[in-house]
Amino acid sequence: MKxxxxxxxxxxxxxxxxxxxALSVQHGWRVVKQRRQLxxxxxxxxxLWPEVASRHDELIPHVADRLLDMLRQSAEAVLLVDCHYAIPTSAALRTRHCTGCYMPNLDWNLVERVKQEHWCRFVLLKVDPAIALARIMARPEATHYVNTLRHFVEEAVAENEVFQRLLAHFSVQFSDCIILEAINSRQTVSMLDRFICST
Structure with missing residues (x-):
C-alpha cells in the first residue's frame, strides 16, 4: 500500500x-531528518563523523532504504521529513564541488528512490526573514547560527528557488505541493493537516 x-x-x-x-502528537506520524539519519x-x-560528508553519495541510498523500512513497519500512513531544500554550500554535509553559494540540501536521489514506492508531497513554509531571525535568536543555541537579517533573506530566496527547481525536476503535480505562510503555529498546523489529509 502506498x-x-x-x-x-x-x-x-x-x-x-x-x-x-504538533502533527506527530496529533496523529502519531513519525518525524525524521535527513541529516540525522545520514x-x-x-x-x-x-x-566516523568527519568521513560522513565525503561519503554522502555512498550513504544516502541506505538512508532511503531506512525511510522505506520505517513506512513498512509503521501502521501510520504518513512519514514527515523535516528538511531544508537549500543549504549554504559552505555548510553542506556533502563536500562535492558546487559553484553557487547555495545548493540543494534535500538529496534528490533520496527523493527519487522513495517515490518509486510511495507518494511524495512537498511543503515549503515561508516566513518573514525578520520573524525567523527573532525566533532563532530566542533559542539557547542561537550562537551556532549566522545571525544576520541578510543571511536569512538570502536563505529564503535560495530555499524558494531550489524548491521550485525540485518541483519542476520531478514534475510534481499541483495537488502534491503547497507553500504556506507560517506566521501562526496553530493555523499552520491546521493548514498542513488539511493538505496532508486531502487524499
Missing part, C-alpha cells in the same frame, strides 16, 4: 520542527 512521505522545508525559524511535532547510518557502518 503511503505518504511529506517533505516539510523552509528556512531556519520557519517552524518546521514545531509544526511537524549520521546514524554512517555510525552503523563504522564511519
Amino acid at each position: 503511503k505518504q512521505i511529506v517533505f516539510v522545508g523552509g528556512i531556519h525559524g520557519a517552524g518546521k520542527s514545531t509544526n511537524c511535532h 549520521i546514524s547510518v554512517g555510525a552503523e557502518h563504522g564511519i
Whole structure:
C-alpha cells in the first residue's frame, strides 16, 4: 500500500520542527531528518563523523532504504521529513564541488528512490526573514547560527528557488505541493493537516 512521505522545508525559524511535532502528537506520524539519519547510518557502518560528508553519495541510498523500512513497519500512513531544500554550500554535509553559494540540501536521489514506492508531497513554509531571525535568536543555541537579517533573506530566496527547481525536476503535480505562510503555529498546523489529509 502506498503511503505518504511529506517533505516539510523552509528556512531556519520557519517552524518546521514545531509544526511537524504538533502533527506527530496529533496523529502519531513519525518525524525524521535527513541529516540525522545520514549520521546514524554512517555510525552503523563504522564511519566516523568527519568521513560522513565525503561519503554522502555512498550513504544516502541506505538512508532511503531506512525511510522505506520505517513506512513498512509503521501502521501510520504518513512519514514527515523535516528538511531544508537549500543549504549554504559552505555548510553542506556533502563536500562535492558546487559553484553557487547555495545548493540543494534535500538529496534528490533520496527523493527519487522513495517515490518509486510511495507518494511524495512537498511543503515549503515561508516566513518573514525578520520573524525567523527573532525566533532563532530566542533559542539557547542561537550562537551556532549566522545571525544576520541578510543571511536569512538570502536563505529564503535560495530555499524558494531550489524548491521550485525540485518541483519542476520531478514534475510534481499541483495537488502534491503547497507553500504556506507560517506566521501562526496553530493555523499552520491546521493548514498542513488539511493538505496532508486531502487524499
